[in-house]
Amino acid sequence: MVNIAILGFGTVGSGVAEVMEENRGRIALAAGEEISVKTIVDVRDFPDSPFRDRLTRDFSAVERDPDISVVVETIGGVGVAYDFTKRSILAGKSVVTSNKELVAVHGLELLALAKEKNVNYLFEASVGGGIPIIRPITQCLAANEIDEIYGILNGTTNYILTRMIGEGCPFDDVLRDAQRLGYAEADPSADVKGYDAARKICILADLCFGKNVDPAAISVEGIGGIDLTDVERAGELGYRIKLLGRAYRLPDGRVTAYVAPHLIEKDKLIAGVKGVMNGIVVHGNALGECMFYGAGAGKRPTASAVAADVIDAVKHRERRRMVGWEPSEPGFLADVRDMAVRWYVRFEGAADESSLEPVKTLAHGGERVFVTGRLTARELDAALGDAKVLARFRIL
Ligand code: HSE
Numbered sequence: 001m002v003n004i005a006i007l008g009f010g011t012v013g014s015g016v017a018e019v020m021e022e023n024r025g026r027i028a029l030a031a032g033e034e035i036s037v038k039t040i041v042d043v044r045d046f047p048d049s050p051f052r053d054r055l056t057r058d059f060s061a062v063e064r065d066p067d068i069s070v071v072v073e074t075i076g077g078v079g080v081a082y083d084f085t086k087r088s089i090l091a092g093k094s095v096v097t098s099n100k101e102l103v104a105v106h107g108l109e110l111l112a113l114a115k116e117k118n119v120n121y122l123f124e125a126s127v128g129g130g131i132p133i134i135r136p137i138t139q140c141l142a143a144n145e146i147d148e149i150y151g152i153l154n155g156t157t158n159y160i161l162t163r164m165i166g167e168g169c170p171f172d173d174v175l176r177d178a179q180r181l182g183y184a185e186a187d188p189s190a191d192v193k194g195y196d197a198a199r200k201i202c203i204l205a206d207l208c209f210g211k212n213v214d215p216a217a218i219s220v221e222g223i224g225g226i227d228l229t230d231v232e233r234a235g236e237l238g239y240r241i242k243l244l245g246r247a248y249r250l251p252d253g254r255v256t257a258y259v260a261p262h263l264i265e266k267d268k269l270i271a272g273v274k275g276v277m278n279g280i281v282v283h284g285n286a287l288g289e290c291m292f293y294g295a296g297a298g299k300r301p302t303a304s305a306v307a308a309d310v311i312d313a314v315k316h317r318e319r320r321r322m323v324g325w326e327p328s329e330p331g332f333l334a335d336v337r338d339m340a341v342r343w344y345v346r347f348e349g350a351a352d353e354s355s356l357e358p359v360k361t362l363a364h365g366g367e368r369v370f371v372t373g374r375l376t377a378r379e380l381d382a383a384l385g386d387a388k389v390l391a392r393f394r395i396l
Pocket of ligand 1: 126128129153154155156157183184185191196296297298
């Protein structure tokens, strides 16, 4: 019998306890021994929870307990979660987490510490909720040079966009539903402004390209600038608008990573990813293209990925998983504004239309809508000159 602890009994933490209990037999079979949730740490009381007898407010009870070999961190954020994770690793315990902010910001350090202490720090649930993506990258695709990865990485914004577009629902109502369903972050602006997706694309870039990509250093644009007019115009031109996190390697070895709304041709598989679902596309030099699809947020899908990591940590108690990346050197990250891409641009007034190399155009009253040739953001700005820009999005 292996005992584990759960730190943080919110949506994900309580989901992990439920799944570990409900699938106890199946999990024991997979791990080779029974796994029991011994202690749960939270500052709140849960008098109606079937796990109430295991709750404590005192993390040191876990830290000092030699019977607990795996700690699940589902607190979130980079404050207490960082402290407790470090202390758990220093106490010789493996840590499993769904905390993308912590992995994106301090993953390099925590993985190095785990290596030093010969324990595991596993984070399958940090990207794509229940979708297996971390382990496929680090194991199944390990023989590939990955040159690009992109995806719909935030369930809340995809859910909001899907319902706004499909049902014409107001933004605030849909956001409230997303919070009620347990998809949104404690502070939903992290979802809406793209920061959650930024943390996730940085983790994916770290793993795919082997060097640290700092979420504070990448360009991040959320869904706030998407107007229903653009949804309609994009539709007329044969595209859907989706918020993507994207990272790719340049021929000179540098990497660019960013988050922004994109227009995607309607018949591409990823354009059909709706609601809270996530989709992640990986390009490998041996594999070609592969897409991962599934529930990107929510209590049980996320708990599914956390519980699988618990099983893995139990199975690898005496061995370390070789997961990690190196620090990056200055200049490793290339500025996305210097990358030439095709653009959708909606504007009023005069622009240098020949420089836009228009591929498709629409005119609606005084408004002009162009799909441009490949231009950098600076070239696009120069061509638009004094025109009043109403919207501009990259095209995948
Ligand atoms: N708030 C996140 C999302 C939760 O909506 O995708 C899963 O990481």
